[in-house]
Amino acid sequence: MPTAGPPPRRRVTMSDVARRAGVSATTASFVLAGRTDMRISEAARQRVQEAARALGYRPNAIARSLRTRSTRTIGLVSDTITTTPYAGEVIRGALEAARDREHLLFITETGGDPGAEPGLVDALLDRDVDAVIYAAMYTRTVAPPPQLRGRRVVLLNCLAPGFCAPSVVPDERGAGRTAARALLEAGHREGVWAVGGRGLAHRPPDGLLAGHDRLRGLTEELAAAGAALAGTSECGWEADDGRRAVAELLARGGPAPRALVCATDRTAFGAYQALADAGLRVPGDVSVLSFDDQDFASWLRPGLTTLALPHHALGRAAVDLVLGGPRPLAPEVHRVPVPLRARGSVGPPAAGGGRVHSPGADGERQGRERTT
Amino acid sequence: MPTAGPPPRRRVTMSDVARRAGVSATTASFVLAGRTDMRISEAARQRVQEAARALGYRPNAIARSLRTRSTRTIGLVSDTITTTPYAGEVIRGALEAARDREHLLFITETGGDPGAEPGLVDALLDRDVDAVIYAAMYTRTVAPPPQLRGRRVVLLNCLAPGFCAPSVVPDERGAGRTAARALLEAGHREGVWAVGGRGLAHRPPDGLLAGHDRLRGLTEELAAAGAALAGTSECGWEADDGRRAVAELLARGGPAPRALVCATDRTAFGAYQALADAGLRVPGDVSVLSFDDQDFASWLRPGLTTLALPHHALGRAAVDLVLGGPRPLAPEVHRVPVPLRARGSVGPPAAGGGRVHSPGADGERQGRERTT
DNA sequence: GTGAAAGCGCTAACAT
DNA sequence: ATGTTAGCGCTTTCAC
Numbered sequence: 001m002p003t004a005g006p007p008p009r010r011r012v013t014m015s016d017v018a019r020r021a022g023v024s025a026t027t028a029s030f031v032l033a034g035r036t037d038m039r040i041s042e043a044a045r046q047r048v049q050e051a052a053r054a055l056g057y058r059p060n061a062i063a064r065s066l067r068t069r070s071t072r073t074i075g076l077v078s079d080t081i082t083t084t085p086y087a088g089e090v091i092r093g094a095l096e097a098a099r100d101r102e103h104l105l106f107i108t109e110t111g112g113d114p115g116a117e118p119g120l121v122d123a124l125l126d127r128d129v130d131a132v133i134y135a136a137m138y139t140r141t142v143a144p145p146p147q148l149r150g151r152r153v154v155l156l157n158c159l160a161p162g163f164c165a166p167s168v169v170p171d172e173r174g175a176g177r178t179a180a181r182a183l184l185e186a187g188h189r190e191g192v193w194a195v196g197g198r199g200l201a202h203r204p205p206d207g208l209l210a211g212h213d214r215l216r217g218l219t220e221e222l223a224a225a226g227a228a229l230a231g232t233s234e235c236g237w238e239a240d241d242g243r244r245a246v247a248e249l250l251a252r253g254g255p256a257p258r259a260l261v262c263a264t265d266r267t268a269f270g271a272y273q274a275l276a277d278a279g280l281r282v283p284g285d286v287s288v289l290s291f292d293d294q295d296f297a298s299w300l301r302p303g304l305t306t307l308a309l310p311h312h313a314l315g316r317a318a319v320d321l322v323l324g325g326p327r328p329l330a331p332e333v334h335r336v337p338v339p340l341r342a343r344g345s346v347g348p349p350a351a352g353g354g355r356v357h358s359p360g361a362d363g364e365r366q367g368r369e370r371t372t
Numbered sequence: 373m374p375t376a377g378p379p380p381r382r383r384v385t386m387s388d389v390a391r392r393a394g395v396s397a398t399t400a401s402f403v404l405a406g407r408t409d410m411r412i413s414e415a416a417r418q419r420v421q422e423a424a425r426a427l428g429y430r431p432n433a434i435a436r437s438l439r440t441r442s443t444r445t446i447g448l449v450s451d452t453i454t455t456t457p458y459a460g461e462v463i464r465g466a467l468e469a470a471r472d473r474e475h476l477l478f479i480t481e482t483g484g485d486p487g488a489e490p491g492l493v494d495a496l497l498d499r500d501v502d503a504v505i506y507a508a509m510y511t512r513t514v515a516p517p518p519q520l521r522g523r524r525v526v527l528l529n530c531l532a533p534g535f536c537a538p539s540v541v542p543d544e545r546g547a548g549r550t551a552a553r554a555l556l557e558a559g560h561r562e563g564v565w566a567v568g569g570r571g572l573a574h575r576p577p578d579g580l581l582a583g584h585d586r587l588r589g590l591t592e593e594l595a596a597a598g599a600a601l602a603g604t605s606e607c608g609w610e611a612d613d614g615r616r617a618v619a620e621l622l623a624r625g626g627p628a629p630r631a632l633v634c635a636t637d638r639t640a641f642g643a644y645q646a647l648a649d650a651g652l653r654v655p656g657d658v659s660v661l662s663f664d665d666q667d668f669a670s671w672l673r674p675g676l677t678t679l680a681l682p683h684h685a686l687g688r689a690a691v692d693l694v695l696g697g698p699r700p701l702a703p704e705v706h707r708v709p710v711p712l713r714a715r716g717s718v719g720p721p722a723a724g725g726g727r728v729h730s731p732g733a734d735g736e737r738q739g740r741e742r743t744t
Numbered sequence: 745g746t747g748a749a750a751g752c753g754c755t756a757a758c759a760t
Numbered sequence: 761a762t763g764t765t766a767g768c769g770c771t772t773t774c775a776c
Contacts, residue, residue, distance in 0.1 A: 013753060024763045029755060039761055061498040062437050063753035066768045071434065073499070082460040082467065085667065091463075092454045095481050099488075104495055107479045109467050116471075123476055126433040127445070239671035269671055295457065296668055299611035299641055385769060396747045401771060411745055435769030438752050748775085759764070 012055045020051040028052075032059065065128060074098060074322065075106040075124035077117070078135040078156075082109055085294055086311040087137070090156070093315025094133065101323050103130070118145050125151075131322040134158070139169055152329060154322040157314060159333065166325070167333040168318045175307045175338035176217020179289055180225075182305065182340055183259050186287060187348045189227040191258030194218065195245050196235050196267035211263065214291070218261060230257065237263060242270025250278050258349045262290035265297050268304055268345075283347030293341050303343025310336045384427045392423040400424075404431065437500060446470060446694065447478040447496035449489070450507040450528075454481055457666055458683040459509070462528070465687025466505065473695050475502070490517050497523070503694040506530070511541055524701060526694040528686060531705065538697070539705040540690045547679045547710035548589020551661055552597075554677065554712055555631050558659060559720045561599040563630030566590065567617050568607050568639035583635065586663070590633060602629065609635060614642025622650050630721040634662035637669050640676055640717075655719030665713050675715025682708045 018028035023044050030038050031048040051057075065071040076094060081087045091107065098105045106124060110116040124132060125147060134144050135156035142158045144165075155167040183192055194215060215232075222228055235245035242262060249257060262268035268290035275286055282288050282302055290297075293308035313336050321334065390400035395416050402410050403420040423429075437443040448466060453459045463479065470477045478496060482488040496504060497519060506516050507528035514530045516537075527539040555564055566587060587604075594600055607617035614634060621629060634640035640662035647658055654660050654674055662669075665680035685708050693706065 011753090015753080025754080026756085026764080027762060030762095033755085041761060044762080058494060058498055060500070060753050062434060062443065062500050063768090064755075065434050066438050066753080066770090067755045069768080071499075082464045084460065085457050087460045088454040088456065091479065092481065092483075095454065095479065096483070099480075099492075102495070104478050104480065104499060106476050107463065107467065108471075108476065109464065111464075111468070120471075122430060123474070126430055127443075127476060128432070128434050239668070266671070269668070273673065296611075296641070299638070301645065383769090387769080397770080398747055398772080399745085402746095405771085413745060416745080432769055435752090436771075438754090438769080439771045441752080746776085750771105750773085752770090754768090755766100757764100757766085760762085 011060065012057050014057070014059065017048060017051045017055055017057045020055060021047040023048060032057075069128065070130055071128045072103045073106060073127065073129045074103050074319065075108065075121075075127075075129040075132040076135060076156075077108045077110070077120055077124065077132060079110055079137055080112045081135050081137045082107070084137050086292070086309065089311035090135065090315035093312035093317075094319045095315075097316045097319035097323070101319070103319075103323060105319075118147065121145050121147050133318045133322055134160075134165075135318075139172065152322060152327075154318050154325075154329065156318040164331045166321060166329050166331055168314055168321060169333060169335060170309050170314065170338050171335035172213035172338070173217035173220075174335065175291065175309075176214040176219075177221040178217075178338065178340050179214075179261055179291075179307060180218045180221030182289060182342070182346055183261070183287065184221070184225050184227065186259075186283075186346050188259045188287065189225070189349075191230050191255060191349065192222065192227070192261065193231050193233060193249060193257045193259070194229055194261045194263075195233040195249070195271065196237060196242050196263030214263075230255070235267070237266060239266045239270040239273075242267030243274045244270070246271045246274035247277065250274065250280075257286055259287040259289065259346070262288065265290050265292040265294045265304060265306055268306070269296065269300070272300060272304075282345050285350050287346040287349070289346050291338075297341070298343065300345075302345050305343045305346045306341050307338045308341050310338060383432070384429050386429070386431065389420060389423045389427055389429045392427060393419040395420060404429075441500065442502055443500045444475045445478060445499065445501045446475050446691065447480065447493075447499075447501040447504040448507060448528075449480045449482070449492055449496065449504060451482055451509055452484045453507050453509050454479070456509050458664070458681065461683035462507065462687035465684035465689075466691045467687075469688045469691035469695070473691070475691075475695060477691075490519065493517050493519050505690045505694055506532075506537075507690070511544065524694060524699075526690050526697075526701065528690040536703045538693060538701050538703055540686055540693060541705060541707060542681050542686065542710050543707035544585035544710070545589035545592075546707065547663065547681075548586035548591075549593040550589075550710065550712050551586075551633055551663075551679060552590045552593030554661060554714070554718055555633070555659065556593070556597050556599065558655075558718050560631045560659065561597070561721075563602050563627060563721065564594065564599070564633065565603050565605060565621060565629045565631070566601055566633045566635075567605040567621070567643065568609060568614050568635030586635075602627070607639070609638060611638045611642040611645075614639030615646045616642070618643040618646035619649065622646065622652070629658055631659040631661065631718070634660065637662050637664040637666045637676060637678055640678070641668065641672070644672060644676075654717050657722050659718040659721070661718050663710075669713070670715065672717075674717050677715045677718045678713050679710045680713050682710055685709075 014028050015025045018025045027040060027044055028048050031040055031045045095105055108120040131152040133154055133156050136142055136158035139157050142160050144160055144163050153165040155165050157169055159167050219229055233245045233249050235241040260271050262271055268288050271288055275282055280286050290304060290306045293306045297304040297306050317336055386400050387397045390397045399412060399416055400420050403412055403417045467477055480492040503524040505526055505528050508514055508530035511529050514532050516532055516535050525537040527537050529541055531539050591601055605617045605621050607613040632643050634643055640660050643660055647654055652658050662676060662678045665678045669676040669678050689708055
């Protein structure tokens with residue numbers, strides 16, 4: 001005796017529909033697939049549709065896939081992307097695009113363990129995904145596992161030299177230029193420091209690409225205006241790193257910085273703290289600009305002006321490309337624009353040369369006033 | 373290593389393996405499935421394994437699924453879960469558990485549009501997922517779509533009255549008690565305010581469950597110590613809401629608050645700002661405690677003491693339950709502990725009666741407090 | 745011990 | 761204009 005719950009649901013199949021409509025499975029298949037390349041009488045079509053609706057028919061995607069070799073499914077394999085605060089956005093962008101194209105998305109993550117990768121990719125391939133998106137948390141070069149060769153793959157937020165697949169990455173160089181322009185427009189021409197981003201100054205594949213390209217864009221644009229970076233303070237990516245780096249920057253001798261270009265919003269957060277500790281105001285004494293646009297950027301006072309890494313657009317673009325791109329895919333790199341979110345942290349440089357805030361209630365600071 | 377060369381031509385199938393091993397597909401199937409309930413000679417077993425390895429054989433999961441009706445796949449359907457900063461953690465927890473059990477995870481999201489839900493669920497069901505996890509961004513009551521009835525479902529971070537499925541939610545009431553205890557242990561007995569969380573005081577299903585249960589735990593535990601909440605300041609969930617609510621709280625007459633229990637880290641962030649604006653120090657003048665444990669909680673100065681909503685554990689538990697739980701699943705609610713992350717924002721109450729500090733000159737504000 | 749044969753539910757040549 | 765037949769790659773009786 002079955003339980004009182006839902007009826008013992010034998011799934012309704014296409015031949016159930018065909019039988020009820022009084023046609024063959026073939027005919028049913030054609031009308032249900034909405035195909036027109038075979039002539040079906042209007043009457044038959046009606047009966048099939050009607051039967052399908054009456055029976056609550058839903059095609060079995062598994063059976064269909066076995067036959068067609070297409071699962072309408074795509075796999076996302078990432079290092080530790082779900083860990084990062086912006087990951088949600090790339091996943092959401094990918095999800096939206098996948099939904100528009102009636103595909104479902106498998107998400108996997110190696111958790112940073114490269115040894116886990118082959119197993120995950122095999123699991124995806126075993127399930128016959130139509131395509132895979134290989135994603136990295138930070139823009140960098142990667143080496144996708146060999147099983148992926150010859151498959152339909154797009155690289156998200158990474159570049160894979162020697163692996164024939166397109167990449168979708170933020171336009172870091174453009175972002176750097178935009179950053180420079182924002183500063184230039186506010187009147188900054190000197191005392192501009194780059195802070196944060198280990199490997200900021202290295203070139204790929206040793207450092208992160210993001211840092212290298214950004215810095216290039218930044219310096220290029222500055223140079224075009226006859227200006228230059230006053231210096232670079234390398235440090236980690238976190239708030240604490242930024243705070244320490246900026247504290248040291250302020251403590252060292254020399255002309256005071258007028259603008260800080262931080263590698264991440266997190267380092268900018270730390271920069272705000274260090275600046276406040278020194279009694280310096282943003283943007284009155286020092287302008288701050290960064291990259292990411294995490295949500296807290298708008299909560300800070302003043303709001304943090306930052307270049308919004310286009311996570312959502314990246315996710316969307318990757319899926320659109322992998323599903324809708326040419327066959328085979330061309331191994332180009334697609335650079336997605338990085339818009340500026342202008343908030344209050346960039347302003348005109350302090351009038352009268354950079355000086356370190358004079359001693360106040362906060363405590364004695366050495367008079368280190370200098371003109372540049 | 374088998375395939376080092378060009379892309380796989382025709383996929384190698386089980387009968388390829390069988391042929392090479394000189395056995396039937398049946399035999400190959402048994403040894404490859406590792407089954408022992410049929411006697412296979414050791415020699416045959418060896419040959420099959422060897423052939424499979426040599427050919428780089430991988431079973432076709434689609435074909436297998438069609439036969440076995442099990443896809444080793446699970447679907448996650450959520451409202452806008454990927455949008456929230458903690459979503460990454462629940463996904464990661466779910467991913468880990470799924471991987472341990474050799475399942476793959478489909479992620480879908482309605483984007484808050486309830487009209488999108490049936491389509492998404494159908495897409496999942498069409499692909500024959502073994503189970504689905506129905507998740508909500510904030511703990512609340514939900515009404516899963518009818519197609520899900522009778523399926524193997526677990527509710528993640530939500531409760532569905534009238535829908536027979538287990539739920540996995542944070543132990544909000546316990547969290548409230550823990551919060552109270554932390555305050556009590558620091559010596560707080562009066563001037564404790566609850567701030568933030570629209571619907572904090574409402575009972576389900578009108579308000580968010582989280583708020584109701586938390587508040588209950590908080591008041592219960594306070595009551596057990598003979599203390600009570602000084603009041604509740606309802607407001608939204610964001611930093612700005614918290615800032616305004618606390619500013620008003622401070623501006624109104626009456627005894628000054630000694631401790632603030634904020635609904636989210638974001639409101640606590642705003643509370644820090646309002647407190648700093650009023651020249652009040654944390655925790656010297658006012659203790660602050662909140663819920664979430666977002667990453668910035670540790671960057672604030674002082675570090676924010678908060679109850680860490682167990683997102684990762686929630687994701688794991690949901691998958692473990694849906695895959696490993698009894699058949700059928702019992703509609704119980706599983707409450708996951710919410711650990712306290714003690715940082716610096718809770719301290720002993722200010723000595724002497726609380727008076728609202730009158731804001732002095734701008735220079736009187738401590739730089740460090742202005743940061744937030 | 746092992747293999748032949750029958751499907752799982754669907755699509756696509758090839759008939760009529 | 762519609763039906764027949766043959767698989768897709770695998771599992772699983774059941775017979776030898």
